[in-house]
Amino acid sequence: MRSAHTVHDVRAAEAALMARLPEGALMQRAAAGLAAVCAGVLGGAYGTRVVLLVGSGANGGDALYAGARLARRGASVTAVLLSPGKAYPDGLAALRSAGGRTTADPAAGEELVRRADLVVDGIVGIGGRGGLRGAAVPLARAAAGSGAAVVAVDLPSGVDADTGEVAGEAVRADVTVTFGTHKPGLLVDPAAGFAGTVHLVDIGLGPDLPGPAVQALQHADVAALLPVPGARSDKYRRGVLGVAAGSARYPGAAVLAVAGALHGGAGAVRYAGSAAREVIARFPETLVSTGRPSQAGRVQAWAVGPGAGEDASARVALEDALASDVPVLVDADGLRHLKGLGRPARGALAGRTAEVLLTPHAGEAAALLDVAREDVEARRLEHVRRLADAYGATVLLKGSTTLVAAPGGGPVRANPTGTGWLATAGSGDVLSGLAGSLLASGLSAFDAGSAAAYLHGLAGRRAAGRDGAPFGAHELAGELPAAWRDVRGAAH
Ligand SMILES: NC(=O)C1=CN([C@@H]2O[C@H](COP(=O)(O)OP(=O)(O)OC[C@H]3O[C@@H](n4cnc5c(N)ncnc54)[C@H](OP(=O)(O)O)[C@@H]3O)[C@@H](O)[C@H]2O)[C@@H](O)CC1
Numbered sequence: 001m002r003s004a005h006t007v008h009d010v011r012a013a014e015a016a017l018m019a020r021l022p023e024g025a026l027m028q029r030a031a032a033g034l035a036a037v038c039a040g041v042l043g044g045a046y047g048t049r050v051v052l053l054v055g056s057g058a059n060g061g062d063a064l065y066a067g068a069r070l071a072r073r074g075a076s077v078t079a080v081l082l083s084p085g086k087a088y089p090d091g092l093a094a095l096r097s098a099g100g101r102t103t104a105d106p107a108a109g110e111e112l113v114r115r116a117d118l119v120v121d122g123i124v125g126i127g128g129r130g131g132l133r134g135a136a137v138p139l140a141r142a143a144a145g146s147g148a149a150v151v152a153v154d155l156p157s158g159v160d161a162d163t164g165e166v167a168g169e170a171v172r173a174d175v176t177v178t179f180g181t182h183k184p185g186l187l188v189d190p191a192a193g194f195a196g197t198v199h200l201v202d203i204g205l206g207p208d209l210p211g212p213a214v215q216a217l218q219h220a221d222v223a224a225l226l227p228v229p230g231a232r233s234d235k236y237r238r239g240v241l242g243v244a245a246g247s248a249r250y251p252g253a254a255v256l257a258v259a260g261a262l263h264g265g266a267g268a269v270r271y272a273g274s275a276a277r278e279v280i281a282r283f284p285e286t287l288v289s290t291g292r293p294s295q296a297g298r299v300q301a302w303a304v305g306p307g308a309g310e311d312a313s314a315r316v317a318l319e320d321a322l323a324s325d326v327p328v329l330v331d332a333d334g335l336r337h338l339k340g341l342g343r344p345a346r347g348a349l350a351g352r353t354a355e356v357l358l359t360p361h362a363g364e365a366a367a368l369l370d371v372a373r374e375d376v377e378a379r380r381l382e383h384v385r386r387l388a389d390a391y392g393a394t395v396l397l398k399g400s401t402t403l404v405a406a407p408g409g410g411p412v413r414a415n416p417t418g419t420g421w422l423a424t425a426g427s428g429d430v431l432s433g434l435a436g437s438l439l440a441s442g443l444s445a446f447d448a449g450s451a452a453a454y455l456h457g458l459a460g461r462r463a464a465g466r467d468g469a470p471f472g473a474h475e476l477a478g479e480l481p482a483a484w485r486d487v488r489g490a491a492h
């Protein structure tokens with residue numbers, strides 16, 4: 001599991017640890033880790049050209065000390081000082097005594113960046129506010145346009161550590177070396193998209209850190225969650241998922257949701273709705289009926305809404321499923337009807353004995369919250385939490401990094417396995433069936449949503465192939481068994 005903590009929690013842990021250590025010890029640990037990663041990226045420091053972009057705080061200090069270490073190993077190191085009067089004095093002295101140079105001329109700095117093998121971004125770290133300022137902007141652009149590898153110190157300068165927002169320009173890093181713990185912005189888009197590969201350097205903060213604000217599952221975590229049948233399992237004990245999806249206009253959504261559901265670990269799938277003929281033709285193992293959910297027979301969870309359409313029968317199916325005593329996943333058109341139910345419906349959600357999992361994309365989340373879609377996309381972490389609290393439900397917010405939040409606080413899960421190729425018609429229908437199936441097999445809404453997002457992302461990567469290629473949602477569903485095997489195989 002990867003964990004991320006807020007700037008407030010990082011600073012508190014740092015203060016507690018520093019009180020027990022000699023002065024400067026933490027920065028030396030950070031700089032040593034940073035220099036080691038830089039040397040690795042360079043394939044050895046000797047004879048290379050390294051440019052440090054150095055701002056006014058300790059982030060620049062880390063860069064200067066790491067630069068000194070690289071200079072001692074034979075690199076030609078120059079620091080471009082963005083606030084010459086404020087650059088970390090002891091770090092400057094260390095760099096100079098190791099043979100490194102400095103310049104305060106931004107134009108000269110840009111020229112150096114263009115000829116560099118490696119650029120170290122020490123402009124600003126967790127003390128940052130807003131996008132890059134002044135001379136940092138052309139320097140960051142020069143770095144992006146050069147052939148140099150860009151290594152960000154702690155986080156790419158210009159991104160918000162806590163929210164993942166990118167309010168202006170930011171450094172585009174190939175590698176980010178972060179200290180003590182991940183920062184939420186390294187796991188959540190849009191900021192995460194600027195970080196490249198993230199290396200965590202342990203500087204000993206662990207015992208002083210509280211619970212994380214954001215976490216990202218890894219293979220072993222997902223493997224531990226996935227339901228595996230035992231010797232005494234039968235299809236009912238493994239769980240039965242009910243799917244109420246599709247319509248005369250969108251029968252394919254029903255087929256795709258069932259395709260996802262058959263790969264989610266439930267023992268059986270019941271389909272209730274007007275696309276029963278299409279579903280049974282494609283998946284003969286499905287138990288189909290054409291009535292409403294409450295007439296379909298016993299299930300352990302419902303997935304409602306994909307392609308359900310806007311007419312009254314879709315609304316009735318939603319109300320019917322919500323009136324049951326089992327967990328309900330609500331997606332797509334179901335979310336629109338949920339919003340249409342108004343305040344009493346939200347009360348009904350809060351009054352249910354079993355959990356509800358909402359799976360909106362940014363546009364649907366914006367409609368549920370009465371805010372602009374751009375606001376949701378810019379500050380996804382804030383909005384997934386708000387939506388979970390407003391509806392008293394667990395929310396899976398789909399997107400470039402899918403987020404899952406439970407109501408009432410606690411960590412948000414950021415999915416690390418996504419790929420842009422997943423933005424294809426029907427992909428969300430597959431996810432609904434998959435997450436619903438995991439719910440039916442007994443996982444909590446939080447675990448079902450995050451495990452489903454993880455498997456769905458892995459299947460998407462497999463379907464896209466190593467070099468990347470488009471695929472249809474039915475092919476995505478076909479890759480789910482291999483994604484299960486990847487996850488379970490890595491755990492053994
Ligand atoms: N915590 C830990 O455990 C450890 C932390 N360590 C390191 O310390 C770093 C934090 O250092 P820090 O607190 O000195 O702040 P930092 O990020 O360097 O910012 C400095 C100043 O920049 C400015 N500024 C703000 N926004 C800006 C912008 N958009 N564009 C340009 N400038 C901007 C603003 O000053 P202003 O210009 O407003 O006067 C701000 O005060 C941390 O990220 C890690 O690298 C490690 O050494 C070891 C352990």
Ligand SMILES: [K+]
Binds near residue numbers: 059152153154
């Ligand atoms: K930085």
